[in-house]
Amino acid sequence: MIGALTVGQRQAGLVILILGAVVGLAMAAAGAGEAFGAHGLIILAFCAALSFAVLARLDDPEPPAERRRAYYDDPIKVGIVLSMIWAVIGMFFGLWVAYLLAWPDLTLDAPWASFGRLRPAHTTAVIFGFGGSALIATSFHVMQRTSRARLAGEFSPWFVLIGYQLFVILAVTGYLMGINQSKEYAEAEWYADLWLVVVWVTYFVLYMRTLARRNEPHIYVANWYYMAFILIVAVLHIFNNIAVPVSFGGSQSYILWSGVQDAMMQWWYGHNAVAFFLTAGFLGMLYYYLPKRAERPIYSYRLSILSFWGIVFFYVWAGSHHLHYTALPHWVQTLGMTFSVMLLVPSWATAANALLTLNGAWHKVRDDATLRFMMVAAIFYGLTTFEGSFLAIRGVNALSHYTDWTVAHVHAGALGWNAILIFGAVYAAVPVIWRRERMWSNRLVEWHFWLAVMGTVIYVFAMWNSGILQGLMWRTYTDAGTLQYSFIDSVSAMIPYYVARAVGGTAFLIGTGIGVFNIWMTIRQAPEAHLALDRPTSPAGEADDRSVPAE
Amino acid sequence: MSVKERDPLTGHQTTGHEWNGITELNTRVPRAIWWFIGITHLWALVMWILLPTWPLVTSYTKGILGLDQRELVAGEIEAGERYREHWVVRFEGESLDGIRQDETLMEVVSGAAPAIWGDNCAVCHGVSGAGGPGFPNLVDDAWLWGGSDEAVLESIRVGINSAHPETQFSQMLAFGETDILTREQIRTVVAYVQSLSGLADPPPQMREEGAMLFADNCASCHGEDATGVNDLGAPNLTDDAWIYGGDTETLFVTIHDGRMGWMPGWEGRLTQAERKMLAVYLLDVLPEEGG
Ligand code: HEC
Ligand code: HEC
Ligand code: HEM
Ligand code: HEM
Numbered sequence: 001m002i003g004a005l006t007v008g009q010r011q012a013g014l015v016i017l018i019l020g021a022v023v024g025l026a027m028a029a030a031g032a033g034e035a036f037g038a039h040g041l042i043i044l045a046f047c048a049a050l051s052f053a054v055l056a057r058l059d060d061p062e063p064p065a066e067r068r069r070a071y072y073d074d075p076i077k078v079g080i081v082l083s084m085i086w087a088v089i090g091m092f093f094g095l096w097v098a099y100l101l102a103w104p105d106l107t108l109d110a111p112w113a114s115f116g117r118l119r120p121a122h123t124t125a126v127i128f129g130f131g132g133s134a135l136i137a138t139s140f141h142v143m144q145r146t147s148r149a150r151l152a153g154e155f156s157p158w159f160v161l162i163g164y165q166l167f168v169i170l171a172v173t174g175y176l177m178g179i180n181q182s183k184e185y186a187e188a189e190w191y192a193d194l195w196l197v198v199v200w201v202t203y204f205v206l207y208m209r210t211l212a213r214r215n216e217p218h219i220y221v222a223n224w225y226y227m228a229f230i231l232i233v234a235v236l237h238i239f240n241n242i243a244v245p246v247s248f249g250g251s252q253s254y255i256l257w258s259g260v261q262d263a264m265m266q267w268w269y270g271h272n273a274v275a276f277f278l279t280a281g282f283l284g285m286l287y288y289y290l291p292k293r294a295e296r297p298i299y300s301y302r303l304s305i306l307s308f309w310g311i312v313f314f315y316v317w318a319g320s321h322h323l324h325y326t327a328l329p330h331w332v333q334t335l336g337m338t339f340s341v342m343l344l345v346p347s348w349a350t351a352a353n354a355l356l357t358l359n360g361a362w363h364k365v366r367d368d369a370t371l372r373f374m375m376v377a378a379i380f381y382g383l384t385t386f387e388g389s390f391l392a393i394r395g396v397n398a399l400s401h402y403t404d405w406t407v408a409h410v411h412a413g414a415l416g417w418n419a420i421l422i423f424g425a426v427y428a429a430v431p432v433i434w435r436r437e438r439m440w441s442n443r444l445v446e447w448h449f450w451l452a453v454m455g456t457v458i459y460v461f462a463m464w465n466s467g468i469l470q471g472l473m474w475r476t477y478t479d480a481g482t483l484q485y486s487f488i489d490s491v492s493a494m495i496p497y498y499v500a501r502a503v504g505g506t507a508f509l510i511g512t513g514i515g516v517f518n519i520w521m522t523i524r525q526a527p528e529a530h531l532a533l534d535r536p537t538s539p540a541g542e543a544d545d546r547s548v549p550a551e
Numbered sequence: 552m553s554v555k556e557r558d559p560l561t562g563h564q565t566t567g568h569e570w571n572g573i574t575e576l577n578t579r580v581p582r583a584i585w586w587f588i589g590i591t592h593l594w595a596l597v598m599w600i601l602l603p604t605w606p607l608v609t610s611y612t613k614g615i616l617g618l619d620q621r622e623l624v625a626g627e628i629e630a631g632e633r634y635r636e637h638w639v640v641r642f643e644g645e646s647l648d649g650i651r652q653d654e655t656l657m658e659v660v661s662g663a664a665p666a667i668w669g670d671n672c673a674v675c676h677g678v679s680g681a682g683g684p685g686f687p688n689l690v691d692d693a694w695l696w697g698g699s700d701e702a703v704l705e706s707i708r709v710g711i712n713s714a715h716p717e718t719q720f721s722q723m724l725a726f727g728e729t730d731i732l733t734r735e736q737i738r739t740v741v742a743y744v745q746s747l748s749g750l751a752d753p754p755p756q757m758r759e760e761g762a763m764l765f766a767d768n769c770a771s772c773h774g775e776d777a778t779g780v781n782d783l784g785a786p787n788l789t790d791d792a793w794i795y796g797g798d799t800e801t802l803f804v805t806i807h808d809g810r811m812g813w814m815p816g817w818e819g820r821l822t823q824a825e826r827k828m829l830a831v832y833l834l835d836v837l838p839e840e841g842g
Contacts, residue, residue: 146570220570291573297558300578301566330620331603331611338595338604345587352581360560478662481635486669488678 001074002057004067009155014054016159020047020166027191030249035177039170039191039251046166068545070535071144073433075157079137080426080433082165084516086129087419089172091512093122095505102498112176120175120187126414127185127277129168134422135281136161136203139226141429142288143207146223147214150536152548156206163199167192179251183266185273186240190253193241200237204230213546215538221304225284228312232276240269260327268319275315278418279381283311283350286381289425290374291357294364299356303349310346314339321392324401333394340392344385351382369442369449373424376453380416384409399475404497405467408460415456415508423448423515430522437529440521444514451511458504466497642824647700650831657831664832667825671817672833680837684795685812690838693792695721695812697781703830708818711784715816721784726768727807734807740764741802747777747789750797 002010024047027040097118100106107114144151151157171188174180180187188196207230211219243253257265291298298304320328320336355378358365365371387409391400400406427445431438439445473493476484536544555567556574563576599605602614632639638659642650650656669678675686682688687695696706696719709715712722726732732740743761745751753761765777772785779787786794794812795805817826 146573148571216568216570218568218570220568220573221575288573292571295572297565298573298575300580301575302578302580303584304575306580306584325620329603329611330618331606333620334598334602334604334614338598342588342591342595345584345591348587349580349584352584480638480659480662481631482659482663483666483670484662486666486673488669488673489666 001078002054003060004063004074005154005158006062007058010054010058012155013158014051014058017047017051017054021051027249031251034250035174035179036249036251038177039174039179042169042173043166046169050162066545068150068547069543070150072151072154072157073141075151075161076137076140076429076433079133079140079161080430080519082161083130083133083137083422084426084512084519086125086133086168087422087512088509088516090122090125090127090130091505091509093118093125095502095509097122098498098502098505102495102502111178117175117178117180120180120184121172123185124168124171124175124187126419127273128171131278131282131418131422132164132168133161134426135226135229135277135285136164138285138288138425138429139207139230139281141433142220142222142284143210143226144536145534146220146288147211147216148536148538149210149213149215149544150548151206152209152213153206154548156202160199160203160206163195163202167196167199170195174251181241181243181253181255183240183255183269185270186237186266189251190241190243190245191251193237193243197234197238200230200234204234209548213548215536215544217539220287221298221301221308222284222287224308225280225287228308229276229281229284232272232280232312232316236269236272236276240265263323263326264320264328264332267322268316271319271322272315274413275311275318278413279315280311282418282421285421285425286354286374286378289428290354290371290378293368293371293374293424293428294358294361296357296359296361299353299359303353307346307349307353311343311350314343314346318343318392321397324394324397337392337394341389344389347385347389348382351378351385354378354381369445370424370427370439372449373420373427373452376449377417377421377424380412380420380456384413384417387412399471400467403467403470403474404463404494405471408463408467411456411463412460415452415459419508419512420452420456423452423512426515426519430519431526431529432531432534434523434526435529435531436522436526438522438526440518440526444518448511448515448518451507451514455504455506455508455511458507459501460504462497462500462504466494466501469493469497639822639824642827645827647704647827647831647834650827651835660828660831661836664828664836667821668829668832668837671821672829675814679840680833682794684801687794687812688792689833691792693779693787693790694781695779695784695786695794698834700830700834702781703834704826706814707821707826707829708816710816711814712811713814713816715818718816719784721811723772723785723805723810725807725809728809732764732768732806736764737803737806740769740806741799744777744788744802745797745799748791748797751799 005013021044024040024043024045028037028044029040031037031040096106097115100115100118111117140151140157167188170192174189174192175187179189181189186193207227211223211227242256244256245253255262287298287304317339318336320332321340322336324333324337355375358371358375361371365375390396391405391409400409427439430436470490470493473485473490474483474487478484538544556565557563558565558576561576561578563578565574566577568575599612600614601616602618603611604614605612638656641653641656642659645653645656650660668680672680676682676689677686680688680690687693692698694702696702696711706719709717709719711719724731727734727737739757739761742751742753742757743765746753746758746761765773766775769777772780772783773788774780774785777788779785786792791797793801795801795810821829
């Protein structure tokens with residue numbers, strides 16, 4: 001892979017890696033003995049390991065010019081593999097937290113293994129590690145195919161993918177060591193945040209430049225969604241993380257916003273992370289892999305437009321539904337509530353557009369587990385958004401907030417929609433990217449499908465039950481007008497549900513393990529295929545071998 | 552390649568574009584969606600008219616219902632207080648004995664106290680009141696500050712070594728840390744203390760030495776006979792109730808490093824009625840439930 005880069009690109013890479021190593025060394029020295037110093041060492045090791053890999057190939061011959069006639073799939077391959085690695089790590093943490101809640105002694109009496117540290121390690125490893133890597137990899141795949149153009153660069157895709165990994169590694173290891181700026185889904189400290197800005201801007205530029213090179217007159221819907229995802233996430237990330245470091249030699253920083261403004265900024269971010277990371281980006285994925293696999297036209301172009309603009313417009317108003325009944329002014333809550341309900345229309349319109357696209361392909365859904373993954377994801381998307389709009393109504397939120405009902409909603413989305421869609425997309429993409437006839441074993445895909453669906457359903461039902469039970473216990477009064485149950489009563493009542501959730505999570509993780517194994521075997525052993533037409537072509541159908549202007 | 556085709560299955564035309572084999576139909580937006588838009592937006596509009604919603608330059612639209620979440624909460628709290636008032640005043644007026652004799656009040660205790668206990672006291676004293684290392688058992692007969700109604704009520708009101716201005720203050724001196732006693736002496740007095748409750752049977756000479764050390768250093772607080780002094784919060788050392796533990800190592804730590812238990816004062820946090828309820832609960836109800 002490194003050999004497929006030009007010598008100049010390899011040298012540029014080396015320079016950046018050495019710069020990174022120097023920064024790592026400086027951080028290690030400044031923060032010696034503290035978690036910040038450990039982060040310095042991690043950066044140093046990360047850059048050093050990659051530099052050695054580049055150095056070993058530095059003198060390899062220049063890659064052939066014909067490569068420009070092919071799509072650039074190397075970063076996609078690495079992105080998919082990384083995504084699967086994060087899936088296992090992140091869900092392992094999630095499962096640990098699930099068992100921990102049922103058997104509190106599993107915290108090992110070690111600070112790093114306490115609930116407060118494992119939990120953000122879980123959420124970050126799954127959302128940003130697993131989800132983010134999958135989004136980057138699939139976006140590279142989708143934008144090239146639907147633009148019929150090679151990526152606008154050979155170096156920047158690597159910079160984005162690998163740089164992004166560094167961010168996630170810093171985030172997850174930081175939480176385990178106790179570095180955390182206490183903003184949910186944005187727990188990483190200032191230096192990791194700054195680094196992500198650099199990576200993300202590069203990503204955006206790369207995306208725009210590739211689209212500018214497209215050989216299709218129109219931009220496909222999936223790309224609108226991917227673009228919205230990249231652009232808005234950049235804006236959210238920057239605004240929510242404006243912070244002043246206490247010193248450049250330590251991890252601690254203070255956020256610019258304070259009090260209720262900070263809370264509003266955080267949940268404007270938090271909700272739109274859901275909207276643009278876990279929804280818009282994933283809709284991009286859905287809009288490509290589902291019709292491709294079903295070999296059916298999208299049900300309605302007009303519905304696509306309507307829902308795209310609906311989603312983009314309504315989501316950004318809805319964040320305040322996370323702060324019902326708080327110090328946030330009442331009027332902001334009403335706004336969030338009403339926009340959340342109106343948001344249901346474009347959400348369901350999108351789910352309907354996806355499911356109606358399957359009309360005429362239901363026999364494929366029956367036979368092909370990969371397509372079934374995507375169909376189930378679309379159903380869970382519909383379910384989760386319905387539930388979300390319902391939970392956003394103040395009176396309902398009064399019951400659900402602070403309970404496991406939120407966790408049920410989260411995982412109906414995260415497992416049923418995000419994870420299951422990723423697996424569907426990966427099963428569809430792996431054979432194409434690695435030039436294989438099919439996945440190594442379709443039986444294993446089938447097994448994975450049922451384990452994933454079963455795991456999700458068990459998880460979500462368990463949490464619905466526990467969440468509603470919690471909510472009701474907390475608001476039950478005696479005849480005398482005092483609370484009937486103490487908090488600890490409601491905690492004890494959760495035990496059976498927490499055990500059930502752990503069982504569901506175990507099934508889900510086993511399914512993931514099977515998927516990883518199957519992907520590995522596909523790469524190593526599945527019969528090869530030659531996809532003659534899978535390459536960039538000009539509008540006239542000729543091979544497109546334009547070179548890319550300097551990055 | 553802008554060729555519009557007709558999809559044989561649905562009969563709809565495609566838009567004429569194609570991306571990597573994907574096409575799109577030109578199907579109209581289903582009527583249900585327009586209805587759906589209409590209903591949700593109408594609902595939103597009604598909410599905007601009824602409730603505070605839109606920001607203005609220095610204020611916001613108040614909504615014709617004139618609702619405000621702070622006033623609503625204040626109103627609900629007041630309504631709750633009014634609802635409870637009829638028994639709250641009676642709790643305030645009665646002594647604990649008076650409460651015990653009043654069946655309706657005892658019903659309130661058995662209904663309300665478990666949750667108040669669970670939310671405020673159980674973290675330290677346990678759901679059953681049996682305590683744990685460092686936190687005394689409240690359902691036995693051993694008391695630091697006395698087990699009378701008044702003493703217990705006072706312990707709850709002001710706490711022990713707490714931030715309450717009238718707190719009960721107590722401290723077990725750190726005899727080792729402050730070099731009042733040598734390690735050897737501490738070991739001797741540990742053996743003596745253990746012998747008081749039959750945990751150890753030291754040789755007569757050691758027992759005698761221990762007794763002397765005790766009389767000189769400890770009796771001022773724990774009493775000549777080591778049965779404790781409630782006014783000082785010093786525990787009885789002759790029974791089998793231990794706060795920190797009666798084993799040799801724990802006793803050594805207790806006497807070497809000293810102890811100073813901390814119990815929050817609840818005045819200001821719990822109402823008088825609630826505190827009385829808890830006192831009755833822990834003196835009468837919990838022990839009966841088997842502690
Ligand atoms: C933060 C932990 C903590 C909480 C919460 C707590 N206690 Fe205590 N409590 C203690 C400790 C520790 C002591 C013993 C102090 C000492 O060792 O001197 C104590 C002592 C007492 C005593 C005196 C016992 C005696 O032997 O004289 C009473 C009565 C008592 N607690 C009642 C309550 C009640 C009722 C509540 C709930 C409203 C409560 N406690 C909540 C820690 C706590
Ligand atoms: C200044 C008064 C004072 C003196 C002097 C004193 N104690 Fe104490 N002792 C206390 C108090 C008060 C406590 C309760 C501390 C607590 O609960 O946190 C206590 C607790 C203890 C305990 C712990 C009991 C348990 O249930 O775990 C032991 C044992 C003990 N003292 C032994 C001694 C011995 C032996 C001496 C003499 C060497 C001594 N004390 C001298 C006040 C005193
Ligand atoms: C094996 C599968 C998984 C298990 C067992 C699992 C388990 C858990 C547990 C126990 C929690 C903590 C709940 C609490 O605080 O009470 C949690 C939180 C969370 N998980 Fe997972 N999880 C899994 C997969 C995923 C995936 C794939 C995603 C995202 C793509 C995800 C996203 C989240 C999020 C966002 C939260 C925070 C929820 C909130 O704040 O309300 N999880 N998970
Ligand atoms: C119409 C779409 C949606 C709406 C209106 C919506 C609404 C809500 C509401 C009201 C809450 C609870 C807030 C609280 O009480 O604290 C919530 C939480 C959450 N939702 Fe959604 N939701 C939607 C879709 C989704 C989707 C598709 C996902 C994908 C995974 C998702 C992920 C989450 C997460 C992670 C949280 C937990 C936030 C936290 O940590 O507290 N939501 N959502």
